[in-house]
Structures are given as structure tokens and as C-alpha cells.
Amino acid sequence: MSFASASSLLPLSLLPEAAVILSPDGEVLVASPPARDMFRRDPVGLGLDELVADPDVLAVAVAELGRFDFLPQVALEGVREDGTPFAIDASVRALDGGALLCVFRELQRLHHGALDFAFDHAAVGMALFNTDGEFIRLNAAMCGLVGRPADELLGRRDQEFTHPDDRQADIDAAWRILRGDMHNFQGEKRYVLPDGEHRWVLASVTFVRDGHGRPVCWLGQFQDITELRRLASRDPLTDTLNRRAFHVELERSPVGALLMLDLDGFKDINDAHGHEAGDELLRVIAGAIARRLRRDDVLARLGGDEFAVLLPRCPLDEATRVASDLTALVAEQRFVFDGVERGVTASIGISAVEAGDVPAEALAAADRAMYSAKAVGGGRVRLHRV
Structure with missing residues (x-):
């Protein structure tokens, strides 16, 4: 019987399983639609060695077909079009003329056991992903981290x-x-919640293999570190970003404008009324500035009474208007220390931010412009000129 007639007896298009017919030399003659879905490509015309990483395992098993015409299960490692490995079991039947019918079943779940309770009730997020990175199991803590139900x-x-x-x-x-370069990965990442907010997690991910060494799924553990990151990146006095965190934002910023703001007369208040009075003034000024800025703008306290503001995608003419508003806003703030009413003004320097700029250089340019504003009496805005 020819291969064509053998194939016609097996209408693979009607099979719900992933199945192929192989010629005696291992070429795929016919493939069912689920087989195309499983391997993410059309297997017809491909060799078995292009679909599985270990074709010799099947060859050894097929040698037994001299005594049996059907093999119920052969453990193999499949390979998708992009090279991703995944675990499959193959059931094999001999056809006339030396052809083989192979039915593949993908393994997507770990065997259930005593660890199920620990998985489901762990305080950290736990998740299993298939080889395509799709969630196949997750616990309640994981749902909470991503902000969505299972x-x-x-x-x-x-x-x-x-x-x-x-x-x-x-x-x-x-x-x-x-590729085998490492066995697992640990790193920080952000999940985007339904309301657009970000949740930082420490992710530990590894690839799980079965007893045959075949890849079954990804296993991930995820711990919420949002508050830890916030504390590490914030100025404890004003709750704005600190210098280190601001440098990170500046490095990955698109084009925009950078404002350097320094308070005029702040030292006099510290000297006359003490550091507690100065700290209270800084908190009030930082809060007022933060309320004036847009959602995407970034405010940081770099140290002392010096603040920086990053205005992403903001042209210089608009940045100049924002800076003028901020100088007026600071001047409006009034403070009473030891029965004495005081106020301060702010000097602001502006520099352009371009993609690829070195943060230290952008800050230095805005700093020079700020000191230029101070030199003429303070309470003014100056633009850095190249």
C-alpha cells in the first residue's frame, strides 16, 4: 500500500489530537490541525528531528514494533518553531509500507501531590506557566499581586x-x-494593575523538567517589594525621590526638560529657628510643588534645600512657564516660626533633556543655570544656553 493510500485511511483532519504520519525515513507526510497548533508551524515536509530534540529515542522505541504494532507511550521533548522545548508523550502505531502514525500529547501540569496545599496557601505569589508563558495554575497571593482573579x-x-x-x-x-546558561533567574519587575498603578515584585523563576529530563512548565515565586523599593528610593523627610532614584529616572527618560530648584534664604531660617523649622519648611514646599506637577512629572530632593524636577516630553517654552509657576508658588508659602512670619523664594535653572544624555551632565547644566538665577538676586528662572 502506498503512503498516500495509508494516509487516506486516516483522515487526520478529523482527529482532535495532535497527530502526524511519518514516512520510513522520518519525514512528516500528513499532520492534523492540532499538531500545527502544538508545534506552532505546519509539520508537513519537515523531518522528525525538526519537531523533537531526541528523535533517536523514538527510533529505538520503534525498533520494538517488530513484536508489537502499537506503542502506547514514548517520552519525547518537542521543539516549537522558535526553539522553545516542551514535554510530550507519543503513542505510535505501525502502518503499511513502513509508515508510522504518531499521536502526541503535551504535558502541561505537574503531578499533583503533597505540595499542593503549600502551593495554594503560600504567603508569596506562586504560579505555573506552560512553555509558552501562559498561566496554568496560580495561588490567591499571585492573583493579589497582579490585581486580577484567577x-x-x-x-x-x-x-x-x-x-x-x-x-x-x-x-x-x-x-x-x-540554553542552559543558568538554572534559574531572580530579578525585580513590575506588574501593571487594572488601575494603571505598578506593583514591584521580586521574581524567582525556574524551568521544571519531568523524570525523563523533559521540560514541563515554568515555576515562579513572586514577592511584593513595592514598599521596600519605595523606602529605598524616597527621601525620608519629604517623601520625594532621592538622588539615586532620580538618576535612574533621568537615565531612562525620553526627551523633556530638567529643572533645578534651590531655596533662597533657607540658611537664614535654619540659623534663626533651628533645623526642625527648616525641615517643616522643606516638607511644605515639597508638598506644594508635587501638587502642581503632572502625574508623569518626577520630583526629587537631591539634598539640603535643593530639588530637581523632570518634565518628560515637555518643550522648553512650556518648562519655562512651569518654572515660573513654581517660583510664584514657593513665594506664596508663609511660615510662622517662634512668632515670626517668614517666607522664602526659589531660584530655578532649566536644561533640555535629550535621549542618551548623561544624567550628571544634564544636572550640571541645570545647576549652572540655577546659580545664574541666584547671582542676580534669586526668585528667578534661567534657561541653560548651549
């Missing part, structure tokens, strides 16, 4: 909920694990 997450990829700036690092780490 039925909205199952079957969807983790990347959908990861901050766009953090996705490439996840992809790079996954491929390093798949």
Missing part, C-alpha cells in the same frame, strides 16, 4: 501584565535558562 489570568501570558520596560529582561532570562 479566571482572568489562566490561559493568558505573564507578559501581558508585565510593565513594557521589564518585558525584554524576562525574555532574555528565559532564553538563558533554556
Whole structure:
């Protein structure tokens, strides 16, 4: 019987399973639609060695077909079009003329056991992902981290909920694990919540293999570190960003404008009324500035009475108007210390921020412009000129 007639007896298009017919030399003659879905490509015309990483395992098993015409299960490692490995079991039947019918079943779940309770009730987020990165199991803590119920997450990829700036690092780490460069990955990333807010997590991810060494799924543990990161990146007095965190924001900022703001007369208040009075003034000024800025603007206290403001995607003429508003806003603030009413003014320098700028150089340019404003009496705005 010819291969064509053998194939016609097996209408693979009607099979719900992933199945292929192989010629005696291992070429795929016919493939069912689920087989195309499983391997993420059309297997017809491909060799078995392009679909599985260990074709010799199947060859050894097929040698037994001299005594048996059916093999119920052969453990293999499949390979998708992009090179991602995944675990499959193959059931094999001999056809006329030396052809083989192979039915593949993908393994997507770990065997249930005593660890189920610990998984489901862990205080940290726990999740299993299939080899495509889709959620196949997760606990209540994980749902809380992503801010969505389980039925909205199952079957969807983790990347959908990861901050766009953090996705490439996840992809790079996954491929390093798949290539064997490392066994697991630990790093920080952000999930984007339904309201648009970000939640920082410490992610520990590894690739789980079965007893045959085949990849079954990804296992991830996720711990909420949002508050830890906030404390590490904030100025404890004003709750604005600190210098280190502001440098990070400046490094990844698109084009925009940078404002350096220094208070005039602040030293006099510290000297006359003490550091507690000065601290209270800084808190009030920082709060007033923060309320004036846009959601995407970044405010930091760099030290002492010096503040910096990053205005992403803001042209210089608009930045000049914002700076003028801030000088007026600072001048409006009145303070009573030891029965004496005091106020301060602010000098502001502005520099442009371009993609690829060195943060220290951008800050130095705005700083020079700020001291230029101070030199002529303070309470003014100056633009850095190249």
C-alpha cells in the first residue's frame, strides 16, 4: 500500500489530537490541525528531528514494533518553531509500507501531590506557566499581586501584565535558562494593575523538567517589594525621590526638560529657628510643588534645600512657564516660626533633556543655570544656553 493510500485511511483532519504520519525515513507526510497548533508551524515536509530534540529515542522505541504494532507511550521533548522545548508523550502505531502514525500529547501540569496545599496557601505569589508563558495554575497571593482573579489570568501570558520596560529582561532570562546558561533567574519587575498603578515584585523563576529530563512548565515565586523599593528610593523627610532614584529616572527618560530648584534664604531660617523649622519648611514646599506637577512629572530632593524636577516630553517654552509657576508658588508659602512670619523664594535653572544624555551632565547644566538665577538676586528662572 502506498503512503498516500495509508494516509487516506486516516483522515487526520478529523482527529482532535495532535497527530502526524511519518514516512520510513522520518519525514512528516500528513499532520492534523492540532499538531500545527502544538508545534506552532505546519509539520508537513519537515523531518522528525525538526519537531523533537531526541528523535533517536523514538527510533529505538520503534525498533520494538517488530513484536508489537502499537506503542502506547514514548517520552519525547518537542521543539516549537522558535526553539522553545516542551514535554510530550507519543503513542505510535505501525502502518503499511513502513509508515508510522504518531499521536502526541503535551504535558502541561505537574503531578499533583503533597505540595499542593503549600502551593495554594503560600504567603508569596506562586504560579505555573506552560512553555509558552501562559498561566496554568496560580495561588490567591499571585492573583493579589497582579490585581486580577484567577479566571482572568489562566490561559493568558505573564507578559501581558508585565510593565513594557521589564518585558525584554524576562525574555532574555528565559532564553538563558533554556540554553542552559543558568538554572534559574531572580530579578525585580513590575506588574501593571487594572488601575494603571505598578506593583514591584521580586521574581524567582525556574524551568521544571519531568523524570525523563523533559521540560514541563515554568515555576515562579513572586514577592511584593513595592514598599521596600519605595523606602529605598524616597527621601525620608519629604517623601520625594532621592538622588539615586532620580538618576535612574533621568537615565531612562525620553526627551523633556530638567529643572533645578534651590531655596533662597533657607540658611537664614535654619540659623534663626533651628533645623526642625527648616525641615517643616522643606516638607511644605515639597508638598506644594508635587501638587502642581503632572502625574508623569518626577520630583526629587537631591539634598539640603535643593530639588530637581523632570518634565518628560515637555518643550522648553512650556518648562519655562512651569518654572515660573513654581517660583510664584514657593513665594506664596508663609511660615510662622517662634512668632515670626517668614517666607522664602526659589531660584530655578532649566536644561533640555535629550535621549542618551548623561544624567550628571544634564544636572550640571541645570545647576549652572540655577546659580545664574541666584547671582542676580534669586526668585528667578534661567534657561541653560548651549
